[in-house]
Amino acid sequence: MGRPMARNLLMAGYPLIVHSRSQGPVKELVGQGAKEAHAPKAVAEQAEILIAMLPNSPDVELVALGKNGIIEADNRRLIFVDMSTISPIVSQKVAKALEPKGVRMLDAPVSGGEKGAIEATLSIMVGGDKAVFDTVLPVFQAMGKTITHLGPLGAGGFTKLANQIIVAVNLTALGEALTLAAKAGLNIELTLKALGGGLAGSRCLDQKTPNYLAHTFNPGFKIDLHYKDLGLIMEAARALGVPLPTTAVVQELFNALRVKGRGGLDHSGVITLLEELAGVEVKAKQ
Amino acid sequence: MGRPMARNLLMAGYPLIVHSRSQGPVKELVGQGAKEAHAPKAVAEQAEILIAMLPNSPDVELVALGKNGIIEADNRRLIFVDMSTISPIVSQKVAKALEPKGVRMLDAPVSGGEKGAIEATLSIMVGGDKAVFDTVLPVFQAMGKTITHLGPLGAGGFTKLANQIIVAVNLTALGEALTLAAKAGLNIELTLKALGGGLAGSRCLDQKTPNYLAHTFNPGFKIDLHYKDLGLIMEAARALGVPLPTTAVVQELFNALRVKGRGGLDHSGVITLLEELAGVEVKAKQ
Numbered sequence: 352m353g354r355p356m357a358r359n360l361l362m363a364g365y366p367l368i369v370h371s372r373s374q375g376p377v378k379e380l381v382g383q384g385a386k387e388a389h390a391p392k393a394v395a396e397q398a399e400i401l402i403a404m405l406p407n408s409p410d411v412e413l414v415a416l417g418k419n420g421i422i423e424a425d426n427r428r429l430i431f432v433d434m435s436t437i438s439p440i441v442s443q444k445v446a447k448a449l450e451p452k453g454v455r456m457l458d459a460p461v462s463g464g465e466k467g468a469i470e471a472t473l474s475i476m477v478g479g480d481k482a483v484f485d486t487v488l489p490v491f492q493a494m495g496k497t498i499t500h501l502g503p504l505g506a507g508g509f510t511k512l513a514n515q516i517i518v519a520v521n522l523t524a525l526g527e528a529l530t531l532a533a534k535a536g537l538n539i540e541l542t543l544k545a546l547g548g549g550l551a552g553s554r555c556l557d558q559k560t561p562n563y564l565a566h567t568f569n570p571g572f573k574i575d576l577h578y579k580d581l582g583l584i585m586e587a588a589r590a591l592g593v594p595l596p597t598t599a600v601v602q603e604l605f606n607a608l609r610v611k612g613r614g615g616l617d618h619s620g621v622i623t624l625l626e627e628l629a630g631v632e633v634k635a636k637q
Numbered sequence: 638m639g640r641p642m643a644r645n646l647l648m649a650g651y652p653l654i655v656h657s658r659s660q661g662p663v664k665e666l667v668g669q670g671a672k673e674a675h676a677p678k679a680v681a682e683q684a685e686i687l688i689a690m691l692p693n694s695p696d697v698e699l700v701a702l703g704k705n706g707i708i709e710a711d712n713r714r715l716i717f718v719d720m721s722t723i724s725p726i727v728s729q730k731v732a733k734a735l736e737p738k739g740v741r742m743l744d745a746p747v748s749g750g751e752k753g754a755i756e757a758t759l760s761i762m763v764g765g766d767k768a769v770f771d772t773v774l775p776v777f778q779a780m781g782k783t784i785t786h787l788g789p790l791g792a793g794g795f796t797k798l799a800n801q802i803i804v805a806v807n808l809t810a811l812g813e814a815l816t817l818a819a820k821a822g823l824n825i826e827l828t829l830k831a832l833g834g835g836l837a838g839s840r841c842l843d844q845k846t847p848n849y850l851a852h853t854f855n856p857g858f859k860i861d862l863h864y865k866d867l868g869l870i871m872e873a874a875r876a877l878g879v880p881l882p883t884t885a886v887v888q889e890l891f892n893a894l895r896v897k898g899r900g901g902l903d904h905s906g907v908i909t910l911l912e913e914l915a916g917v918e919v920k921a922k923q
Contacts, residue, residue, distance in 0.1 A: 462835040462836060463835065463836075474831070497834045497835070499827065499830065499834075501824070501827050501828065502822065502824060503822075505821070509817065509818060513815070513818045513823075514814070514831075514832055514835055514837045516813055516814040517807070517814050517837035517839075518836050518837050520813070520883065521803070521807050521810055524810075527806070528803050531799055531877065532795060534877040536788065537799075538787070541787050541788070542796055549749065550800070550840050550841060550844065551799075552839065553803075553807065553839035553840065553841070554836050554838040555836060556803075587817070587821070591821060591915075592820065592915060592916060593813075593820050593914075593915040594911075594915060595911075596813075597809045597813055598810075598813050600882050601883060604882065625880075625881075628879075628880045628882075629878060
């Protein structure tokens with residue numbers, strides 16, 4: 352995700368300093384005009400806005416608060432924009448730790464996948480101070496399309512988690528409904544058309560219809576990643592005191608898919624587990 | 638549902654013979670030009686197409702196969718169109734029992750609620766012989782808008798059950814997501830807007846947004862009725878051998894709502910149970 356987002360910033364004319372553990376994307380972006388730095392601290396000392404796009408909470412903690420991290424830099428003008436999907440509670444902790452250094456922070460996770468990153472059509476869900484949001488807005492606009500300020504720091508992350516609940520559970524509902532339909536002998540194409548025309552209609556149904564019809568589940572958004580998000584959801588829900596009975600079942604189904612070695616499938620591939628439970632044999636169309 | 642559907646048939650110029658256990662709708666329709674009959678058998682003897690709209694499987698069995706039922710009539714031209722949401726397995730049994738009498742049957746459950754019935758915009762999901770479907774199509778067009786022939790008898794009912802899985806589970810997902818959002822201190826209106834713009838977007842989210850914002854859950858489609866449908870879903874799923882782990886949890890949540898005396902709420906009111914589990918106190922806006 353980070354590479355296409357950075358490319359869009361370069362294309363919008365922003366001078367860019369990049370750092371990553373992987374040298375491939377760094378070399379590519381340097382070839383396109385970016386400058387390289389060798390640690391988060393070095394980026395933080397030279398930049399006005401530092402954007403992180405990392406796998407999970409510990410990575411963000413390391414980059415922000417670890418050795419050679421943002422916290423060691425001397426730059427009281429710095430705005431730290433974390434666009435990773437991590438625990439919003441960790442975001443709040445990181446922001447608090449950076450505050451004495453004068454660093455202001457936004458949490459700004461995205462939805463829309465690699466396609467949205469490449470095409471600069473990401474939906475960006477932002478939490479943090481409104482004045483800081485207004486300062487960063489033009490930079491967001493170079494990477495995304497629907498940019499929403501949702502409240503104080505953590506609000507972006509909590510909204511992303513709410514989004515991930517709905518998507519995981521709705522994809523599982525589609526999996527259960529289509530497995531029942533298959534065992535009842537229905538034509539799946541006709542069924543999807545009839546379902547899409549009523550109250551069961553959704554963006555998941557529309558976007559994943561080609562996967563269901565071809566019965567191939569190339570990502571897209573991987574089960575592994577959505578399983579990570581379900582862990583963040585349950586962690587946040589427990590911290591806030593919110594029992595999530597349906598999401599918990601879906602988390603276990605996603606867990607079972609990983610156990611079976613299917614973590615690399617698109618998240619709509621949860622249907623393959625439900626078909627297996629029902630003894631449905633479906634062959635991918637070629 | 639039956640009354641507005643019958644009214645639309647009268648308005649389209651079809652001569653109508655009506656029968657119901659409730660005298661109110663019968664009197665009203667007779668006032669508008671319908672003829673009254675005193676038993677299903679009497680309707681079946683005079684009509685070319687007999688349409689039933691009944692609460693559940695046993696009601697359809699009684700009207701079709703019981704004393705003074707359709708099976709006792711002598712009319713080999715009759716087409717029996719059952720538009721009730723019942724067990725598709727019972728539909729298949731009824732069709733089989735009526736076959737020796739020359740009665741042809743379609744199962745044609747609807748989606749769209751009383752509003753769709755009044756405005757003749759129902760989505761009608763039809764199973765049965767295609768030639769019989771073609772004969773009845775103009776009659777369906779007087780009552781609905783999206784009319785889909787899905788396969789042999791029972792296909793309408795199975796599609797409706799698939800529809801009801803997705804709607805119940807997605808409304809529960811919305812309930813869990815919005816409860817997490819509320820406890821995280823998010824503004825629900827902004828959250829719904831951000832969610833609606835991404836992969837979490839759905840017709841449920843769009844149609845139920847006013848309920849979530851006002852925190853009033855006037856039906857709409859009652860929890861009592863959706864709970865009945867969840868029973869039909871689990872019954873059909875067991876008969877076909879389809880484990881439905883997520884739907885089963887949602888069925889229990891709908892059951893809990895009934896235990897608490899909230900079966901009369903709109904099905905989006907499942908959120909009130911999730912809020913209660915999380916200790917969220919929300920007052921309805923006036």
